[in-house]
Amino acid sequence: xxxxxxxxxxxxxxxxxxxxxxxxxxxxxxxxxxxxxxxxxxxxxxxxxxxxxxxxxxxxxxxxxxxxxxxxxxxxxxxxxxxxxxxxxxxxxxxxxxxxxxxxxxxxxxxxxxxxxxxxxxxxxxxxxxxxxxxxxxxxxxxxxxxxxxxxxxxxxxxxxxxxxxxxxxxxxxxxxxxxxxxxxxxxxxxxxxxxxxxxxxxxxxxxxxxxxxxxxxxxxxxxxxxxxxxxxxxxxxxxxxxxxxxxxxxxxxxxxxxxxxxxxxxxxxxxxxxxxxxxxxxxxx
Amino acid sequence: xxxxxxxxxxxxxxxxxxxxxxxxxxxxxxxxxxxxxxxxxxxxxxxxxxxxxxxxxxxxxxxxxxxxxxxxxxxxxxxxxxxxxxxxxxxxxxxxxxxxxxxxxxxxxxxxxxxxxxxxxxxxxxxxxxxxxxxxxxxxxxxxxxxxxxxxxxxxxxxxxxxxxxxxxxxxxxxxxxxxxxxxxxxxxxxxxxxxxxxxxxxxxxxxxxxxxxxxxxxxxxxxxxxxxxxxxxxxxxxxxxxxxxxxxxxxxxxxxxxxxxxxxxxxxxxxxxxxxxxxxxxxxx
Numbered sequence: 001x002x003x004x005x006x007x008x009x010x011x012x013x014x015x016x017x018x019x020x021x022x023x024x025x026x027x028x029x030x031x032x033x034x035x036x037x038x039x040x041x042x043x044x045x046x047x048x049x050x051x052x053x054x055x056x057x058x059x060x061x062x063x064x065x066x067x068x069x070x071x072x073x074x075x076x077x078x079x080x081x082x083x084x085x086x087x088x089x090x091x092x093x094x095x096x097x098x099x100x101x102x103x104x105x106x107x108x109x110x111x112x113x114x115x116x117x118x119x120x121x122x123x124x125x126x127x128x129x130x131x132x133x134x135x136x137x138x139x140x141x142x143x144x145x146x147x148x149x150x151x152x153x154x155x156x157x158x159x160x161x162x163x164x165x166x167x168x169x170x171x172x173x174x175x176x177x178x179x180x181x182x183x184x185x186x187x188x189x190x191x192x193x194x195x196x197x198x199x200x201x202x203x204x205x206x207x208x209x210x211x212x213x214x215x216x217x218x219x220x221x222x223x224x225x226x227x228x229x230x231x232x233x234x235x236x237x238x239x240x241x242x243x244x245x246x247x248x249x250x251x252x253x254x255x256x257x258x259x260x261x262x263x264x265x266x267x268x269x270x271x272x273x274x275x276x277x278x279x280x281x282x283x284x285x286x
Numbered sequence: 287x288x289x290x291x292x293x294x295x296x297x298x299x300x301x302x303x304x305x306x307x308x309x310x311x312x313x314x315x316x317x318x319x320x321x322x323x324x325x326x327x328x329x330x331x332x333x334x335x336x337x338x339x340x341x342x343x344x345x346x347x348x349x350x351x352x353x354x355x356x357x358x359x360x361x362x363x364x365x366x367x368x369x370x371x372x373x374x375x376x377x378x379x380x381x382x383x384x385x386x387x388x389x390x391x392x393x394x395x396x397x398x399x400x401x402x403x404x405x406x407x408x409x410x411x412x413x414x415x416x417x418x419x420x421x422x423x424x425x426x427x428x429x430x431x432x433x434x435x436x437x438x439x440x441x442x443x444x445x446x447x448x449x450x451x452x453x454x455x456x457x458x459x460x461x462x463x464x465x466x467x468x469x470x471x472x473x474x475x476x477x478x479x480x481x482x483x484x485x486x487x488x489x490x491x492x493x494x495x496x497x498x499x500x501x502x503x504x505x506x507x508x509x510x511x512x513x514x515x516x517x518x519x520x521x522x523x524x525x526x527x528x529x530x531x532x533x534x535x536x537x538x539x540x541x542x543x544x545x546x547x548x549x550x551x552x553x554x555x556x557x558x559x560x561x562x563x564x565x566x567x568x569x570x571x572x
Binding site: 007011101106107108109110111112113114115132133136137140141143162163166167168169170 | 293297387392393394395396397398399400401418419422423426427429448449452453454455456
């Protein structure tokens with residue numbers, strides 16, 4: 001496995017692979033890898049001849065009061081983990097390499113409307129603009145055949161899929177299932193921020209989603225009633241501070257009153273300063 | 287020469303060329319070809335093995351009160367002209383093929399800041415967003431090695447170059463010189479709108495730019511004085527209605543007070559309902 005830091009180097013590497021008629025899979029990450037990322041690497045290796053991982057904490061997708069500076073970074077640890085999962089090359093550019101005009105800013109942005117208005121988009125203005133812009137850059141740099149994204153960031157997957165359709169981006173987006181800790185907590189690089197108490201109470205997130213799935217299986221179709229039950233269960237944990245709990249259409253993320261179609265039940269909850277997200281697909285037939 | 291109407295067809299065509307190790311040049315147009323477009327085709331054939339022309343009147347770059355509906359269209363005539371200049375394939379998609387969600391709209395846009403605030407960008411809100419978005423789509427569909435743009439739309443060239451730099455778009459942008467009628471009028475598909483009287487008076491545009499170049503050669507460095515002289519000459523024509531006359535930095539299109547660097551002298555003038563643009567590069571050393 002090799003680690004490359006410049007755009008010119010990764011372009012040359014990928015071009016050489018293409019000359020050998022190899023297909024290329026990209027796993028875009030912000031590093032501080034966990035089992036969720038590694039499952040994406042395994043998917044990439046299953047689908048493609050060569051698996052490229054980008055590791056880049058993208059300043060453009062962080063708000064001014066968010067955790068860009070403190071976001072955990074450890075390239076050496078990441079490289080060892082990625083290699084163990086079978087990655088072929090890591091592309092780990094500097095902020096200046098990705099945003100050469102300085103200060104981590106860009107005059108050009110990719111904006112996706114509508115599907116960015118709800119869920120995390122409502123509370124993190126500019127976040128998905130930063131995501132869509134850096135993903136476009138990474139696609140243009142690596143030119144992968146397929147790109148692998150985890151469904152923990154379900155809205156991100158929907159946004160990228162919308163962007164790829166609208167801009168005719170020649171990349172196949174492959175969504176991959178959420179990977180969870182044995183006790184149910186969705187894997188996240190931000191889990192390391194949690195205190196012991198917060199970590200225990202955060203188990204309520206996946207538990208509340210499982211409860212919701214059961215309710216739906218028992219026939220619940222009223223979105224408000226379902227959301228209230230989830231909120232009530234989370235609020236039993238004194239350290240939990242709900243950002244949102246929403247039931248939206250899986251297709252276009254518009255809020256649902258009645259659960260009469262495939263839906264996404266998504267939530268964001270703060271424990272102290274740490275904001276965790278989780279979600280589950282409600283497989284409801286029309 | 288062949289004409290293709292679907293994205294799938296042009297992708298297949300280009301892929302076959304690439305399998306044969308051929309390089310691909312793209313000439314994006316809105317059709318109703320003139321000598322300016324044909325000069326781009328000749329450039330494309332000189333630089334690349336295969337020359338692709340797109341012909342697509344892009345609704346996204348027209349304002350609600352602009353001439354999208356009346357913009358001249360004649361594919362048969364265009365095909366004959368393009369073939370005579372050596373084009374290999376024309377990609378002429380429908381509006382629904384490019385914007386399948388209907389009504390010629392897209393949820394995703396590519397926005398370029400700063401360089402779109404002046405000149406035509408100031409008077410045509412959303413215009414360059416539409417241009418950047420459709421050019422991104424065309425680049426993603428055709429995946430050319432190089433793309434050829436005329437300098438009559440100098441701001442468009444600067445916007446596309448900025449976008450390509452910011453998004454790491456893997457396409458080389460090749461700017462090509464303005465082509466003029468024998469009497470100096472810059473070639474434009476919109477020239478057909480002009481009445482005989484307007485056509486005669488429109489000659490003042492290139493004449494005023496030539497006069498400005500002379501003044502600069504004689505030592506004029508005050509932008510306001512130069513602009514006033516250009517405006518005065520144009521205003522002598524009773525049918526001319528000035529939209530703007532501006533002197534801007536060639537690098538980032540910021541307005542100049544003093545002509546102390548390579549500059550673009552650009553103008554937009556209406557004759558009746560027809561808005562014409564023209565410009566000239568002032569080759570001033572810092």
